[in-house]
Amino acid sequence: MSRRTVLLSVTAAVAALGGAGAFALAYAGEQPPMLEESKARYTAPDGDRDGALVFTTEATASSGVKDVRVLAWPADSPFADKELTAKDMATAEPAVCEPSGEDTARCTYTVAVTAADAAESPRGLWHVAVLARAGDGSTTLNPKATRFNVG
Structure with a gap:
């Protein structure tokens, strides 16, 4: 094989791998938000x-949370x-989310529970649904991110 053929082959391989890498990065940017470490305390x-x-x-999203x-x-x-659907979660x-890394935010939701609230609430197992929206508009809905018991 001539030196020129080898050089063209290597250049073509580098261009192909670079294109695949660029596609992978572009695809990674389109991923919906990820939710991890979801916990509830009642x-x-x-x-x-x-x-x-x-x-x-x-919550983690490459385009920001x-x-x-x-x-x-x-x-x-x-x-x-x-x-549950995203439409159900609209209201x-x-x-409250605070940055905790490059593309990650630590989000906290706190609500007071009065004696009257507790008296009216069903006893037993409860679930927490979470809808995360990224800066690029993509969403992730987890209708059962975590659970807790009301006794």
Whole structure:
């Protein structure tokens, strides 16, 4: 093989690999947000002191985390038969997100639980649904990101 043929072959291979790498990077940029480390802690009201529901999650999106919405729902609710949709989550409350890495945000949702709230709430297993939206508009919905018990 001539030196010129080898040089052209190497150049073509580098261009092909570079193109594949660029495609992989472009594809990676289009991935929906990822949710990890989702946890909920429920504390019942006690005497004259309110309780609370605290939910945390790590949201990662290469285009940045635009917002995270959270909805707690009882396991025996209608959502158990008809799974939640992004449309259902449109009116869910937002979590507060703080940057915790290059493309990651630590998001926290906290709501006070009064004695009256606790008395009206169904007992038993509850789920927390999470909708994360990235800067590029892509979304991830996890209708059962975590769970907790109301006793």
